[in-house]
Amino acid sequence: MISYILRRIAYAFPILIGVNIITFVLFFVVNTPDDMARMQLGMKRVDDAAISKWKEERGYDKPILWNQDAEAIEKITDTIFFQNSVKLFIFDFGRSDSGRDIGYDISQRMWPSLAITVPGLILGLLAYITFGLTLAFFRGSYVDVSGVILCVVMMSISGLFYIIGGQYLIGKFFHLVPISGYDTGFNAIKFTVLPVLVGLVGGIGSSTRWYRTIFLEEMGKDYVRTAKAKGLSETRVLYHHVLMNGLIPILTGVVVILPSLFIGSLIVESFFAIPGLGSYTIDAISAQDFAIVRSMVFLGSVLYIIGLILTDISYTLVDPRVRLN
Amino acid sequence: MPVIFITDAFIFLLVFMVSAYVLYARQHEHLRAPWHDVARRPLAMSAAIILVVYVAVGLLDSVHFHPELEATETTQAVQSTEVSSLLDLVLDDLRKNTERTYSAPLASYAFSKEMIDLPNGKQIRDYPRLKFGGVHLNNPETERLADISKHIVIGLLFGLIISLLVSTVIVFILGKSHKISFKQAINKICHNDFLVSWTAMLITMSLIIMAACIIFNLSQYYHVFGTDKVGQDVLYQAIKSVRTGLVIGTLTTLVMLPFAIMMGLMAGYFRGWIDDVIQYLYTTLNSIPGVLLIAASILLLQVYIGNHADDFNSIEERADLRLLFLCIILGITSWTGLCRLLRAETLKLREIDYVQAAQAFGVSNMSIMLRHLLPNVMHIVMITIVIDFSGLVLAEAVLSYINIGVDPSMNSWGNMINGARLEMAREPIVWWSLAAAFVFMFILVLAANLFSDAVRDSFDPRLRH
Secondary structure (H helix, E strand, O other), X not given: OHHXXXXXXXXXXXXXXXXXXXXXXXXXXXXXXHHHHHHHHOOOOOOHHHHXXXXXXXXXXOOOOOXXXXXXXXXXXXXXXXXXHHHHHHOOOOEOOOOOEHHHHHHHHHHHHHHHXXXXXXXXXXXXXXXXXXXXXXXXOHHHHHHHHHHHHHHOOOHHHHHHHHHHHHHHHOOOOOOOOOOOHHHHHHHHHHHHHHHHHHHHHHHHHHHHHHHHHHHOOHHHHHHHHOOOOHHHHHHHHHHHHHHXXXXXXXXXXXXXXXXXXXXXXXXXXXXXXXXXXXXHHHHOOHHHHHHHHHHHHHHHHHHHHHHHHHHHHHOOHHHHO | OEEOOHHHHHXXXXXXXXXXXXXXXXXXXXXXXXXXXXXXXXXXXXXXXXXXXXXXHHHHOOOEEOOEEOOOOOOXXXXXXXXXXXXXXXXXXXXXXOOOOOEOOOOOEOOOOEEEEOOOOOEEEEOOEOOOOOOOOOOHHHHHHHXXXXXXXXXXXXXXXXXXXXXXXXXXXXXXXOOOOHHHHHHHXXXXXXXXXXXXXXHHHHHHHHXXXXXXXXXXXXXXXXXXXXXXXXXXXHHHHHHHHHHHHHHHHHHHHHHHHHHHHXXXXXXXXXXXHHHHHHHHHHHOOHHHHHHHHHHHHHHHHHHOHHHOOOHHHHHHHHHHHHHHHHHHHHHHHHHHHHHHHHHHHOOOHXXXXXXXXXXXXXXXXXXXXXXXXXXXXXXXXXXXXXXXXXXXHHHHHOOOOOOOOOOOHHHHHXXXXXXXXXXXXXXHHHHHHHHHHHHHHHHHHHHHHHHHHHHOHHHHO
């Protein structure tokens, strides 16, 4: 088991290096620091001195890969690639183009993101599994058919409209909770209700339909027929056998997104003005702060890869046959 | 003088490929059978009719040209520098009848108060009459509702007549082609007795014709969906956005398809180090969060466009390049799913006897992949194309909302929503841009979802039996 996990982690490194190289090429080779400087300082009226100053302040004036003028090991370390890309591996994100410490910002902003995504995930799972199981229980009946049609209809509505509709209906029309914003400590709860609810409603369509398929597949298997033949009641078969076995693909499917919960949701956070990592990224995109976007790309990839490793581990826990390969 | 944008060229290529596929599929039973199965499903065929209407609008909007300015006595007829499409010709009235600023749907007064000069020289602050909406009414307060109802009824009557005529012609042709009398054909339609679900198609078509007639008739006198901040008709924007949505939904798939198919087949067929490299490639790309990759790429495109502003002849051309680029980036983030599916399927297929036999006969690897493997994975490709479509249309709205989607100058549902978000805070609320974008998007995506469900059920061999 340990060796399996170690092997999986070892496989992850080439992928991270790949991601690192892609972001490096995107941000420093396709567009040179000169282009970035011009973009930041205004397109037309900018002289070379201002560009040099901008680059020097951010350390973008170094050579890209190989520093001919430096001494010994610094030939490699005193370059843009090493300073800005390689250091991401030890989670040294450096400073943003506007001079802020990205690592500190991330450590501060991940909590609001988690306050939205974690309750959203748990409540969502509970709701979708209940709905999916109900539809599967009533398979073929009017409940099932109308439920599936409703799912397709809900899937066809853009997530943006759930947010706008939720904000208008609950925040503005009924005045139940604030439309947007955030607060510290327990005061934050009233700000998280709406985003969590909206995220939950927005996911009903696709998730319920998917879970229904999983449960239906499970219901067609031999062990269900055996259980029924032994005289077990329909509800007992449903809750003890179908639900438990159906949870395996559902929960292992959830594991991959667990680490990414830190990042939060870009759209939800920007709509509800939650000061999390999602809105951090959105702000960086609109301010064209390349350093933050670059850090978030790398962080997102790392979290996704951790999610993949966790998925593999959870598979081996659930199904020991996987370990033997 | 026609103008061909890059995306136009791709759309024509796509039309050509679809036509070629239809001709090819007609002659091959294994491709005809699942499509016949789709055609038997009433819901799917209703959805297909709706999709056809959208595609027709999108195609009309893809034929661009420089409109000719009318010759005056002093000058010769010259071509305008602006670019127009066939759809613009059709919607010329909608485009030209602008107001000064916001106006509610079917309104005859402006949305906000302005200073008005009275004939006697005084000024009062009141809601001014619109330049176009309800301008034929003498006294809008009392006449407007009656007038609107009247135009709805007239539109409905016209719609009924047209849809009856069209339906009769279709039933007549159906009767001829099935060699039965007209009466028998009507009977069969009423009992939904044809192999193809014509009844559902006729009903959907009639409903669309009636709705179109009502909207058309109303739009001659009012702004059906109101006007936006700069006074442009919202209905016009929503219709113009159809092309953007369709381009994103189809071109993205077209762009990524060759890579996904080639990589998937090669990884599954050759295995070994080729498989390792391809798997490494798609895991790496997959692990970068899609939105962030798109954001990064669009940022870089903006830098590029900013530095090469002189290379573009017009704003439209620049917007078009950005649209194509967005399709390519979306393609890069979405090809991995299809590639993985194809790899898994090819791994299974390569062990089957006919592939082994082909290998034993010394058929080259290339022809085994193209002649023996590709046709047997095409159903996966087909299902992926239709399922991805609706997701991509929705993605466009989200990306445009955070300003990393299509160019802000381009008509798109995402830009309409983005423009409307600040209006939500106004009191009374300006809701019609959102409503128009919602209606047009919802109908398209719902139709696409229903159609793709039918295609999946008919093409997936596991579900077919």
